[in-house]
Amino acid sequence: GAGVSQSPSNKVTEKGKDVELRCDPISGHTALYWYRQSLGQGLEFLIYFQGNSAPDKSGLPSDRFSAERTGGSVSTLTIQRTQQEDSAVYLCASSLGGLAGGRLETQYFGPGTRLLVL
Amino acid sequence: AQSVAQPEDQVNVAEGNPLTVKCTYSVSGNPYLFWYVQYPNRGLQFLLKYITGDNLVKGSYGFEAEFNKSQTSFHLKKPSALVSDSALYFCAVRPSLSGSARQLTFGSGTQLTVLP
Numbered sequence: 001g002a003g004v005s006q007s008p009s010n011k012v013t014e015k016g017k018d019v020e021l022r023c024d025p026i027s028g029h030t031a032l033y034w035y036r037q038s039l040g041q042g043l044e045f046l047i048y049f050q051g052n053s054a055p056d057k058s059g060l061p062s063d064r065f066s067a068e069r070t071g072g073s074v075s076t077l078t079i080q081r082t083q084q085e086d087s088a089v090y091l092c093a094s095s096l097g098g099l100a101g102g103r104l105e106t107q108y109f110g111p112g113t114r115l116l117v118l
Numbered sequence: 119a120q121s122v123a124q125p126e127d128q129v130n131v132a133e134g135n136p137l138t139v140k141c142t143y144s145v146s147g148n149p150y151l152f153w154y155v156q157y158p159n160r161g162l163q164f165l166l167k168y169i170t171g172d173n174l175v176k177g178s179y180g181f182e183a184e185f186n187k188s189q190t191s192f193h194l195k196k197p198s199a200l201v202s203d204s205a206l207y208f209c210a211v212r213p214s215l216s217g218s219a220r221q222l223t224f225g226s227g228t229q230l231t232v233l234p
Binding site for chain 2 (some may be wrong): 004031033035042043044045048050056058059091093105106107108109110111112
């Protein structure tokens with residue numbers, strides 16, 4: 001079956017512009033995660049959605065970053081007024097989720113969106 | 119807060135030789151442990167995970183990992199390396215406690231190079 005898909009695969013933008021990154025999780029997965037992979041910072045968690053629960057935004061680095069998940073499926077990560085330090089690969093992952101303690105939760109990752117802020 | 123250490127940035131091994139990529143962790147309570155592999159310009163691919171049960175976990179592409187609770191380690195191993203195993207490997211952990219955060223905490227990654 002289809003895996004996690006992300007678009008665009010690459011995005012070049014100018015400093016100060018807003019960008020939107022999209023993630024399509026695996027069908028039936030109720031949990032969705034955004035991570036950022038950058039040089040010097042490794043892989044860092046940004047935000048987590050589980051079903052209709054309030055998202056865990058504890059990893060968002062600033063209020064310029066926001067994300068939403070419409071209809072419990074597709075998610076959009078928005079970065080406002082982009083800065084050069086936002087340049088990174090943004091990875092989305094999904095898992096079965098649920099409230100059973102997470103034993104079934106293997107996270108499957110998409111190919112990422114490579115963002116370059118000039 | 120949980121953490122993961124991958125003490126080697128780079129591991130080189132000759133094709134056909136056994137390989138080990140090291141990982142140690144720190145987490146409250148019992149851990150869920152994962153290994154992922156990343157090929158150039160690709161996302162992370164799941165290799166294997168430890169949830170509970172046998173300490174030796176077998177995964178994709180002939181990889182296995184051994185959970186050692188006393189040493190808080192989860193080293194990745196393969197008996198005979200292939201050139202195609204060359205990639206960036208990430209160890210990750212999350213706590214198993216009910217209600218705890220479900221996001222993964224990753225190590226810094228280890229670049230494995232298998233030499234022909």
